[in-house]
Amino acid sequence: MTHLIAIGGSDAGISAALRARELDPTTDVTVVVADEYPNFSICGIPYYFTGEVAPWQSLAHRTSADLEATGMRLRLNTFATGIDVAGQRLTVRTPDGIFEDLAYDELIVGTGALPSHAGIAGLDALTPEDGVHVIHSMGDTFALDHDLTTRQPQSAIIVGAGYVGLEMAEAFITRGMQVTQLQRGPEVLSTLDPELGALVRDELTTHGVEVVTGSTVTGIEKTPVGLTVTGTRDGQPFAQTADLVLVVVGVRPNTELLEQAGASLGAGRAVVVDEHMRTGLPHVWAAGDGIITHHRLLGATYLPLGTTSHKQGRIAGENALGGDRAFAGSVGTQVVKVFDLVAARTGLRDHEAIAAGYAAATITAAADDHKRYYPGAHPIHFRITGDTGDGRLLGAQLVGRRGTEVAKRVDTFATALYAGLTIGQFDDLDLSYTPPLGSPWDAVQLAAQAWSAANARVLV
Template identity: 80%
Template sequence: MTHLAIVGGSDAGISAALRARELDPDAEVTVVVADRYPNFSICGIPYYFTGEVTPWQSLAHRTAAELEATGMTLRLDTLATGIDVSGKRLEVRTPSGATQTIAYDELIVGTGALPSHAGIDGLDELGPADGVHVIHSMGDTFALDHDLATRQPQSAIIVGAGYVGLEMAEAFRVRGMAVTQLQRGPEVLSTLDPGLGALVHEELASHGVDVITGTIVTAVQKTAAGLTVTSLRDGGPFTCTADLVLAVVGVRPNTELLERAGATLGAGRAVAVDDRMRTGVPHVWAAGDGIVTHHRLLGLTYLPLGTTSHKQGRIAGENALGGDRAFPGSVGTQVVKVFDLVAARTGLHDRDAEAAGYEPFTAASAADDHKRYYPGAHPIHFRVTGDQRDGKLLGAQLVGRRGAEIAKRVDTFATALHAGLTVEALSDLDLSYTPPLGSPWDAVQVATQEWTRQSLRMTIETPA
């Protein structure tokens, strides 16, 4: 009987535990969870703050009782503090503060990531009691909830305009707060090209979010007027003040436990693993937001996403029990709802692709989600990226109205990327059609055919 110890109760750790219990009902599986909220949907937190999800307990993918019913043991409020590699023992601090060790045959570490402070002065010192928040765990959630309930702040500055920042802007607006959103780059949602990010920006503005781009935040401080955020904008200082500050400027891998055990770091200073989720430390595996990401187009990179953590965890759980499954790699698929808009991407855009040695060409286009004669048709805005040398699909970005099946249209591109198709081969796909839900050539194919047209035109106009 194998004893599998797992550190981390989020996507990677729980996926590993579930997979192990599924494959071997005799495996003894212990999951060490730093807080008391295993298997919570961190991606769902913004919808708790919009009021759409209530109570907070419903954010659990599964309850602790459901998890334990699969036969795993949960050690809640327990912090993993060290790994005795040669002795195969995990050192933990129990809820009462005592130190214990847990013997294991195999260990999987899924300690995830930590909120980045991006070098912003004040973020280390100020916290929820000061009205300065991050949103990365259920603890952060309760702290923000408490602050909103007790102080009733009327205004918020959100530092960052990525996925979570945009979702939280919506949540604060739904609650009637004034929202200023500061973004370092030239446009919101920097995972999209600025031309499409601008559509998201418009959606935010039309819902009353004051978006300020090109703003490098340098400090947050408490002032008489509330919380003042200082930044550089257009080469000069720029300040704004609000009752509350939420910093959502990315994450950094939480590698300490594994580094001390002898693991090496790779891309993005995340823990290096091979495609089997081996760390190189004997009997120690890792998965999730703390490790490097195998990417089908980029090789090794760092791209922490919940979907990837689930896949990596499932593979670590299988391989720790003697399996030999490879993680076939991410293609970087992401989607976000922003008010009534949906923005999605998969694969690479020009600058990623160029950096990775491809010769990308990107074509912008728009196509209706379904036949225009049927009520409710809306354009989907596309940017399709392919390699000019061999025509291979490299990526796609889509923005359009909610209800236009954008989230699952990006999946067609993601599946085509996974399979290594050319842009042109997407016209060969037998995609579904009925007038209320599509077109004889699906919008996806209209966009890829437009890529072919534009890339040929470009080739003709710029002879070698």
């Protein structure tokens, strides 16, 4: 019987534990969880604040009872403090503050990431009780919920306009708050090209969000009139005050445990693992937001995503039991709903592809989600990136109204990236068509044809 310990109650740790129990029900599996909320959907938190998800308990992918019913043991409110690699023992601090050593045959570390503070002065000293929030755990969720309920703040500054920032802007607007969104770059949602990010910004401003791009936040302080955020905007100093500040400027890998145990750091200062999720430390595996990401187009990078964590966790759980499964690699597929708009991407953008050595070219295109004669057709806006040498698809970005099936249209590109298809091969794809839901050449094919036309060699 294998004694397996997984550290982390989020996607990677739970996926590893589930997979191990699924593959070999004789495996003794313990999951060490720092809080008391294992297997919660962190991606769902913004929808708790919009009021669409209630109660908060429903954010659990599985309840603790569900997890225990699979035969795993949960150690909640238990913090992993050290790994004795040679001795195959994990030291944890129990809820009672006692340190305890747990023996393992195989250890899977899924300690994830921590919110980045982006070097903002004053941020470390401010807490939810001051009205300054991050949103990365259920604890953060309860703190923000409490603040919103008790203080009834009327205005919020959101520092950052990535996925969570945009979703939280929607949540605050839904609650009737005034929202200012500060973004360092020239456009919101910097994972998209600005041409498409501008469509997302329009959606935000249409719904009342004040968007301030080109703004670098350098400090936050509590003042008599509220919380004042200071920084520079287009080189000029600026200050803005609100009742509440939410800082959502990305994450950094939480590597302390594995670093102390002797693991190496790589891209993004995340822990280096191989495609089998081996850390290089005997019997120690790792998965999730704390490790480097193998990317099919980039090699090793750092790209923390829940979908990737699920895959890596599943692989770590399998390999820890003697399996030989390799992580096939991410292509960085992502999607976000912003009010009534959906924005998605997969693969590389032009500058990313060029930086990685591809002969990239990128075009902009638009095509209706379904036949225009049928009611409710809307354009989907595309950016398509391909290699002008071999014609290979390198990436796609899509923005369309909710209901235009953008989220699953990006999956066609993601599947094509996985399979290494050329953009020309999109002409060969046998995609579904009925007038209310598509076109004889689907929008994704029309976008691909636009790239091919722009990059065609003379045929005849």
